[in-house]
Amino acid sequence: LEKKLAYIEKQTPRRFPFVNNLNHKSKKRILVTGGAGFVGSHLVDKLMMSGHEVTVVDNFFTGSKRNVEQWVGHENFELIHQDIVTPLFVEVDEIYHLASPASPPHYMYNSVKTIKTNTIGTINMLGLAKRVGAKILIASTSEVYGDPEVHPQPETYWGHVNPIGPRACYDEGKRVAETLSYAYAKQDRVSVRVARIFNTYGPRMHVDDGRVVSNFILQALRNETLTVYGRGNQTRSFQYVSDLVEGLVTLMASNFTQPVNLGNPVEYTISEFASIIRAIVGNNNPIKSVDGIEDDPQRRKPDITRAKIHLKWTPKVPLREGLIRTIAHFRGVLEKSKLTLSL
Ligand code: NAD
Ligand code: UDP
Numbered sequence: 001l002e003k004k005l006a007y008i009e010k011q012t013p014r015r016f017p018f019v020n021n022l023n024h025k026s027k028k029r030i031l032v033t034g035g036a037g038f039v040g041s042h043l044v045d046k047l048m049m050s051g052h053e054v055t056v057v058d059n060f061f062t063g064s065k066r067n068v069e070q071w072v073g074h075e076n077f078e079l080i081h082q083d084i085v086t087p088l089f090v091e092v093d094e095i096y097h098l099a100s101p102a103s104p105p106h107y108m109y110n111s112v113k114t115i116k117t118n119t120i121g122t123i124n125m126l127g128l129a130k131r132v133g134a135k136i137l138i139a140s141t142s143e144v145y146g147d148p149e150v151h152p153q154p155e156t157y158w159g160h161v162n163p164i165g166p167r168a169c170y171d172e173g174k175r176v177a178e179t180l181s182y183a184y185a186k187q188d189r190v191s192v193r194v195a196r197i198f199n200t201y202g203p204r205m206h207v208d209d210g211r212v213v214s215n216f217i218l219q220a221l222r223n224e225t226l227t228v229y230g231r232g233n234q235t236r237s238f239q240y241v242s243d244l245v246e247g248l249v250t251l252m253a254s255n256f257t258q259p260v261n262l263g264n265p266v267e268y269t270i271s272e273f274a275s276i277i278r279a280i281v282g283n284n285n286p287i288k289s290v291d292g293i294e295d296d297p298q299r300r301k302p303d304i305t306r307a308k309i310h311l312k313w314t315p316k317v318p319l320r321e322g323l324i325r326t327i328a329h330f331r332g333v334l335e336k337s338k339l340t341l342s343l
């Protein structure tokens, strides 16, 4: 029987999601660093479905093979298990450079490593882009604005970052990544794109991500108290992942080389946000204020005029709709883990 089953499995072609059939001229070889992570894996889905050849390089620090398992075995897909702090030699046309932990507990876990990833890792990717003549898009962040004194934040604002605080490894790492990009652009004519990404959420966020969206959803689903850090009047603006992916692809294809904010400008206080999640999950868990955290940016909202004008891009998914999809994802993950535990 085993032999028979093995034979049947061999004969049945693997089913992949639908992939567009691109002609040779339009098909690109694309590298996605950090492609097994939350944002990276959604970007990989989009690029693969468009019909491109996609190589993912990831060290699986916060990402997971499961996020890209739908493509393993596809002739257009390749997965390289490697740390980008070591040089990488591949031949590609475009690079989306996303490798870096993004959640504060993750990037603070090994702050020296976070700095190495964003500096040495970025030098390697720019060196690669220079050697092969590839376009490179750097995933920067709203954290380059630090705890902003200008509101909302336009790209022309230089920021207010504590260079020796607990968030510095990430904030300054990304600021150097931007500096490196424009130095390589000027000196070596590397074609760079810089996306300043604001808080993004959606399915495939890590369960232990530690950021506010996954924390509140999991607490609500597990009937626990929702923990608001500090008084809860600090604000954030939340973007659904498909809007971000659309923005990244549009930015890469554009001729615009200055930094561009990609985020949803609808702003909420963290207390309001806790109530919204609780209401969608449909329970009445307590919301509690716990100790605030050091250097927590007090207000954050993107000015997206640049993206609107130069990319004709605006985010489309309303918060409620995005949260419903994300909550459904986390419900599924929790149910699966219950099932595994009871086996
Ligand atoms: P994530 O942690 O889910 O993904 C990061 C990926 O990079 C993971 O797969 C991880 O394993 C990989 N990685 C980390 N260090 C690496 C290294 N040294 N070598 C190879 N791979 C490495 O985070 P995310 O939310 O998907 O963020 C992706 C990118 O977008 C990051 O650069 C992040 O700074 C940026 N960003 C994200 C947000 C957000 O809200 N999600 C906001 C601003 C910026
Ligand atoms: N690099 C890489 N892959 C390549 C080309 C370069 O990883 O295909 C790395 C290389 O190891 C170097 C870095 O990118 O450390 C910067 O390259 P660059 O050419 O700017 O610097 P140089 O090699 O002249 O020091």
Ligand code: UDP
Residues within 6 Å of the ligand: 103, 104, 199, 210, 211, 212, 213, 215, 216, 227, 228, 229, 230, 234, 236, 270, 293, 296, 297
């Ligand atoms: N936050 C919170 N409770 C949590 C996690 C985060 O109140 O369980 C707050 C945090 O203090 C910050 C905001 O939510 O003001 C967003 O935090 P997150 O870690 O998601 O991302 P940040 O924008 O700070 O990088």
